[in-house]
């Protein structure tokens with residue numbers, strides 16, 4: 001494990017060396033310090049905080065102010081891991097809003113990268129963010145901000161047309177300048193194919209074991225959501241004696257490829 005700060009270039013180099021990338025969500029300074037020390041490469045200030053911290057049924061109510069607040073909490077605690085912050089629902093509906101929102105997450109929050117959900121319709125926004133020096137993480141597959149349109153948290157990419165769209169959007173996002181891609185709830189074979197095709201690192205969640213890295217919601221992998229954690233997640237507190245042990249066990253399991261295992265691979 002390297003003690004030097006994670007950068008966009010070091011993540012790309014990890015992919016080049018075939019080293020898997022361990023990512024966790026994080027929403028505050030205490031956990032940011034702990035995750036940093038445990039060797040997590042990337043902390044995602046996810047809008048999942050709307051569900052796990054605020055108790056909402058979806059991520060839709062999360063506001064930009066709330067994301068800026070939690071991002072600033074995390075960056076105060078982080079010294080090594082790269083901090084990626086989610087652009088929340090509607091905060092990137094137009095290029096102007098996207099630039100304004102990204103500048104708040106990066107200037108006030110201290111994020112080093114912003115993440116947005118969506119494919120083709122957002123390519124120009126990605127190009128504009130990148131042109132202004134804001135690194136972008138794309139998010140394809142299940143896009144939780146669209147839950148009201150999807151009618152639920154549904155697995156994506158099962159049929160030919162949907163798989164083709166995800167393949168196309170992944171490549172287009174890379175071409176538009178995205179530095180990282182999160183694939184959520186897609187078949188392992190599709191995620192693996194995309195990870196092998198793209199030069200940027202592909203981080204999976206519920207997307208099987210063939211991605212360049214994995215991300216989980218912190219509260220899920222610490223067993224704090226009994227009965228609510230998705231089946232692709234794992235409770236690392238079952239074997240870990242402390243929170244620190246559990247996070248270290250997660251990092252090790254991602255690195256050696258033992259997470260996710262067969263029962264955690266949804267498809």
Ligand code: KIV
Pocket residue numbers: 025044045046047048049086139182184205215216217
């Ligand atoms: O909001 C979030 O935490 C996320 C991850 C689940 C990838 O987008």
